[in-house]
Amino acid sequence: xxxxxxxxxxxxxxxxxxxxxxxxxxxxxxxxxxxxxxxxxxxxxxxxxxxxxxxxxxxxxxxxxxxxxxxxxxxxxxxxxxxxxxxxxxxxxxxxxxxxxxxxxxxxxxxxxxxxxxxxxxxxxxxxxxxxxxxxxxxxxxxxxxxxxxxxxxxxxxxxxxxxxxxxxxxxxxxxxxxxxxxxxxxxxxxxxxxxxxxxxxxxxxxxxxxxxxxxxxxxxxxxxxxxxxxxxxxxxxxxxxxxxxxxxxxxxxxxxxxxxxxxxxx
Amino acid sequence: xxxxxxxxxxxxxxxxxxxxxxxxxxxxxxxxxxxxxxxxxxxxxxxxxxxxxxxxxxxxxxxxxxxxxxxxxxxxxxxxxxxxxxxxxxxxxxxxxxxxxxxxxxxxxxxxxxxxxxxxxxxxxxxxxxxxxxxxxxxxxxxxxxxxxxxxxxxxxxxxxxxxxxxxxxxxxxxxxxxxxxxxxxxxxxxxxxxxxxxxxxxxxxxxxxxxxxxxxxxxxxxxxxxxxxxxxxxxxxxxxxxxxxxxxxxxxxxxxxxxxxxxxxxxxxxxxxxxxxxxxxxxxxxxxxxxxxxxxxxxxxxxxxxxxxxxxxxxxxxxxxxxxxxxxxxxxxxxxxxxxxxxxxxxxxxxxxxxxxxxxxxxxxxxxxxxxxxxxxxxxx
Numbered sequence: 323x324x325x326x327x328x329x330x331x332x333x334x335x336x337x338x339x340x341x342x343x344x345x346x347x348x349x350x351x352x353x354x355x356x357x358x359x360x361x362x363x364x365x366x367x368x369x370x371x372x373x374x375x376x377x378x379x380x381x382x383x384x385x386x387x388x389x390x391x392x393x394x395x396x397x398x399x400x401x402x403x404x405x406x407x408x409x410x411x412x413x414x415x416x417x418x419x420x421x422x423x424x425x426x427x428x429x430x431x432x433x434x435x436x437x438x439x440x441x442x443x444x445x446x447x448x449x450x451x452x453x454x455x456x457x458x459x460x461x462x463x464x465x466x467x468x469x470x471x472x473x474x475x476x477x478x479x480x481x482x483x484x485x486x487x488x489x490x491x492x493x494x495x496x497x498x499x500x501x502x503x504x505x506x507x508x509x510x511x512x513x514x515x516x517x518x519x520x521x522x523x524x525x526x527x528x529x530x531x532x533x534x535x536x537x538x539x540x541x542x543x544x545x546x547x548x549x550x551x552x553x554x555x556x557x558x559x560x561x562x563x564x565x566x567x568x569x570x571x572x573x574x575x576x577x578x579x580x581x582x583x584x585x586x587x588x589x
Numbered sequence: 590x591x592x593x594x595x596x597x598x599x600x601x602x603x604x605x606x607x608x609x610x611x612x613x614x615x616x617x618x619x620x621x622x623x624x625x626x627x628x629x630x631x632x633x634x635x636x637x638x639x640x641x642x643x644x645x646x647x648x649x650x651x652x653x654x655x656x657x658x659x660x661x662x663x664x665x666x667x668x669x670x671x672x673x674x675x676x677x678x679x680x681x682x683x684x685x686x687x688x689x690x691x692x693x694x695x696x697x698x699x700x701x702x703x704x705x706x707x708x709x710x711x712x713x714x715x716x717x718x719x720x721x722x723x724x725x726x727x728x729x730x731x732x733x734x735x736x737x738x739x740x741x742x743x744x745x746x747x748x749x750x751x752x753x754x755x756x757x758x759x760x761x762x763x764x765x766x767x768x769x770x771x772x773x774x775x776x777x778x779x780x781x782x783x784x785x786x787x788x789x790x791x792x793x794x795x796x797x798x799x800x801x802x803x804x805x806x807x808x809x810x811x812x813x814x815x816x817x818x819x820x821x822x823x824x825x826x827x828x829x830x831x832x833x834x835x836x837x838x839x840x841x842x843x844x845x846x847x848x849x850x851x852x853x854x855x856x857x858x859x860x861x862x863x864x865x866x867x868x869x870x871x872x873x874x875x876x877x878x879x880x881x882x883x884x885x886x887x888x889x890x891x892x893x894x895x896x897x898x899x900x901x902x903x904x905x906x907x908x909x910x911x912x913x914x915x916x917x918x919x920x921x922x923x924x925x926x927x928x929x930x931x932x933x934x935x936x937x938x939x940x941x942x943x944x945x946x947x948x949x950x951x952x953x954x955x956x957x958x959x960x961x962x963x964x965x966x967x968x969x970x971x
Binding site for chain 2: 330332333362363364366368378379382383384385386387388389392395396397398399400401402403404406407424425427428578581582584585586
């Protein structure tokens with residue numbers, strides 16, 4: 323199938339700004355799904371609120387655009403009700419880790435077979451550029467005019483500690499590895515987390531004077547390295563990308579089926 | 590019959606009824622005084638291959654049942670006071686997206702943490718207006734376990750018929766009180782199954798295009814029709830729009846499908862109303878004390894009757910007006926500051942005749958409490 327076979331052309335053009343990285347993620351997500359040979363009717367995509375969440379409307383799957391921060395809770399209901407379906411949950415960084423932080427931790431703890439894609443643009447874009455839990459210390463946002471005084475979460479460490487059995491990080495510059503990582507994350511049985519650094523030139527870029535979309539993509543190229551790179555030893559500020567966790571562990575819906583078998587036998 | 594006669598708490602009766610109605614999915618979070626519902630379903634649902642999940646919080650539980658319902662399973666959650674507050678945003682989402690589900694709220698004393706183990710009926714208006722935005726809602730209640738069983742099955746039937754969340758607004762006394770329940774035979778109470786689309790694969794399916802009768806046939810997530818569900822104002826494909834005409838049409842549809850069927854949705858019980866000069870109006874556990882007073886007064890020849898409401902929302906204003914038009918006094922008996930009182934005053938021709946008999950201290954309103962208030966209302970002194 324061609325990529326456009328997965329897109330609801332009726333609902334184009336999309337609402338994302340020129341230079342936004344989210345379209346790149348949508349493109350690679352669709353290519354990953356195509357490469358896996360999944361049928362469109364086997365996929366349920368659940369999103370929350372924000373720029374990221376609009377991705378579900380544009381794609382021809384069963385799509386559920388929910389409320390802010392709760393996409394994983396809705397997805398958990400769908401998955402437990404119909405475990406044979408493939409659940410993909412794209413979220414923004416504020417959506418997944420501020421308002422939705424607790425659902426993220428518990429979905430990871432359950433190791434439920436859902437693929438969470440965190441489109442991390444370090445800002446609340448839809449509402450006009452407020453700082454998020456991933457903005458970074460010293461960055462400027464419309465609610466941090468004197469500089470952000472919070473440290474960021476490390477999504478990889480958070481997911482790992484909470485029990486996610488697949489955890490990876492990539493960027494919108496590294497499109498080939500992004501597609502491969504999404505593909506592996508969907509194929510992985512268990513809770514998979516893929517953090518994708520994605521540029522928001524409109525708000526994060528302008529507020530922090532880091533240039534346009536091309537400059538931001540070049541930043542991802544120059545400031546990230548593969549896991550275990552020697553460059554990281556020389557410059558600890560570099561961000562590692564790659565697959566950090568890849569484990570086979572008991573998956574929630576399979577464990578639930580065992581519970582049903584025990585219950586049917588009478589405990 | 591012996592096998593079907595059980596002695597249970599109201600919360601247990603609710604579980605029996607939900608299973609009878611075909612419950613397939615339950616998500617919940619521990620909270621007093623509704624926890625027994627989750628406990629019992631964690632035991633019973635897996636035995637029949639159903640799905641039970643204890644979520645990380647009240648919000649997640651509400652979201653999970655909406656997700657599960659979209660795949661075609663009859664879904665329910667149960668909560669109380671603070672938990673009911675937390676669920677409100679997602680209840681609004683289920684209203685907007687027209688996803689059938691049942692939300693049990695066993696009322697306890699509020700506001701805030703309030704009186705977690707004591708009775709109240711303080712969440713009646715919250716059930717009506719708890720979530721933001723204009724909307725219509727169905728909320729039902731019951732005063733004894735046999736009725737609670739039937740009303741719980743009815744909640745599932747109405748949820749599927751009108752594609753909307755239905756709130757079961759019980760109270761702590763009903764939830765925890767033990768009395769007998771005769772579980773009906775299968776088939777004794779009719780069950781409504783979800784209306785599913787007959788549109789074939791490959792043909793354009795419009796998930797949000799109502800039929801002439803206002804009903805919207807559904808397609809299960811995972812089935813042949815792929816469509817969008819969103820809490821945004823949406824068109825017949827479920828895609829976001831801010832077109833004023835479409836927005837108006839959807840608002841009217843969401844409102845009319847419920848408020849336009851008040852008579853069909855109204856459930857109530859009448860006791861000695863034909864010649865009643867004093868009409869008590871009550872619901873839930875308070876109606877038990879009200880009925881006790883009415884029966885005693887009738888035995889003494891006083892023309893007193895009781896209208897027991899089982900449908901609280903949409904409020905059956907027409908029926909209430911009709912039952913009250915001959916009365917000298919209308920007395921609303923409830924355990925709050927007068928929430929249904931306001932609706933009764935709006936419904937009747939002469940609101941000056943409508944009085945409140947209430948208790949708000951976490952203590953169950955007794956027949957004596959009602960009698961004392963009646964003496965004042967009827968001008969017989971304290």
